[in-house]
Amino acid sequence: xxxxxxxxxxxxxxxxxxxxxxxxxxxxxxxxxxxxxxxxxxxxxxxxxxxxxxxxxxxxxxxxxxxxxxxxxxxxx
Numbered sequence: 646x647x648x649x650x651x652x653x654x655x656x657x658x659x660x661x662x663x664x665x666x667x668x669x670x671x672x673x674x675x676x677x678x679x680x681x682x683x684x685x686x687x688x689x690x691x692x693x694x695x696x697x698x699x700x701x702x703x704x705x706x707x708x709x710x711x712x713x714x715x716x717x718x719x720x721x722x
Contacts, residue, residue, distance in 0.1 A: 656715040660686040668715060672697060686715075694719065 656665055665686045672678035677700075678693035691713040698704045701722040704712045711718070 652715070652720045655717070656686055658686055658688075658691050658713065665690070669693075697722075 652664060652668060654664065656668060661684055663684060666682045666684035669678050669680070669682035669684070669690060672690075672693045673680075673682060675697065677697045678690065680689045680693075694715050695704070695707060695713045698712060698719060701719075703718050703722055706712070
């Protein structure tokens with residue numbers, strides 16, 4: 646499993662900032678994010694987070710609670 650130890654707070658759709666940019670870079674390194682690491686948590690970032698969550702068995706479907714949000718379980722994965 647990958648480690649997101651640098652992230653101490655939840656990240657979700659609409660968030661902006663350096664933490665989002667770092668998460669995007671890391672997801673890109675893992676092959677889940679192909680866009681520009683611009684620090685905005687938009688639909689492309691949400692899709693990348695969801696793909697990561699599915700790959701780590703954190704969610705089973707897009708309808709699961711927390712799907713697409715980068716919360717505690719995603720950070721620990």
